[in-house]
Amino acid sequence: MRDVLGITNDLSHALQKKDQNIVNAMRLVDLSKKRLQMMRDNGWEALLHEVSLFCNKHSILIPNMDEVYVVPGRPRRKTEERTHLHRYRVESFYVVLDLQLQELNNRFNEKNTELLLCVACFDPKNSFARFDKDKLVRLTQFYPNDFSSIELQVLDTQLQTYFIDVTSDPAFSTLDGIDELAQKMVETERHLDYTLVYLLLKLSLILSVATASVERAFSAMKLIKTSLRNRMSDDLLNDCLVSYVEKDIFDQVSNEAVLQRFQNMKERRGILSRSSS
Structure with a gap:
C-alpha cells in the first residue's frame, strides 16, 4: 500500500489544488495508470524480495510460497486448495492494484479524458504549443445547447484568427494557465472580438466544479x-x-x-x- 499510494501521491495533491492545472493533472493521471500497470506486470518479485528482507531482519516467519494455504477455522476438505503464492500475489497484490486502476479508469474514463484533453488545447504555455483548432471545435459537442450550427462555423474562423492574434502579442507570451488567459482576454478586450472563443473558454473554466x-x-x-x-x-x-x-x-x-x-x-x-x- 505504501508503494501504491506513493505512485498516486503526486496526482492526489494535483487534483486537490485550488489552482488546478488541467494539463498537468491529465499528465499525472496517465503516468499513474502506467506506473500502476508496470507494477502489476513486473513488480511482484521486487516486492516479495523487499518483504523477505524485512521479515528476516525482524525474525518474522516467512511461509513457503509453494505450500498450500489453509484458512484458519475451516475444514480443509471443504475449501479449494491454493498456495501462499496465489493468496498473496493474486488475492492481495493484484486485487489492490486492479482496484486502483479501476478507480482511475472510472473517474477518468474515455469521454472525460477526451473532454479534458480538448480543454488543454487552450493552454497558453510555450506560445500556445498545445493549440488544436479541431479539438476545440470538438469541445463544443460537449455543450450542444450553447452553440448553434451557424455559430460553429463562425467559431472555426474565430479560432484561426484568435490563434494568430494571441501568438503575435507579447502580452500573451507569459501566461501560465487558462485562467490567466481568460483574464488577459478581458483586460485586452479580446473577449469582445472573439465572443464564441471566450464562451468556450468560460465553459472550460466551469469544469472546476468537480475539483x-x-x-x-x-x-x-x-x-x-x-x-x-x-x-x-x-x-x-x-x-x-x-x-x-x-x-x-x-x-x-x-x-x-x-x-x-x-x-x-x-x-x-x-x-x-x-x-x-
Missing part, C-alpha cells in the same frame, strides 16, 4: 446548515461557507480589522471593542 475544493464546500455545508439553522438565508449561508472553507485566509485577518470594518458599515452609538464583542 476537491468545491467538494469540500458541499461537505462544509452539512456542518454549517444544521437542523438548528434550517431557516438560514442563502446570503448568510454563503457568507458562513466562505469564511469556513477559506479559513486559512481568514485566520490572517485580525479581530481589530473585523471590528473596524463592522464599525464603519454604519454609524453606531458606541465604539466596538474586543470586550463588547
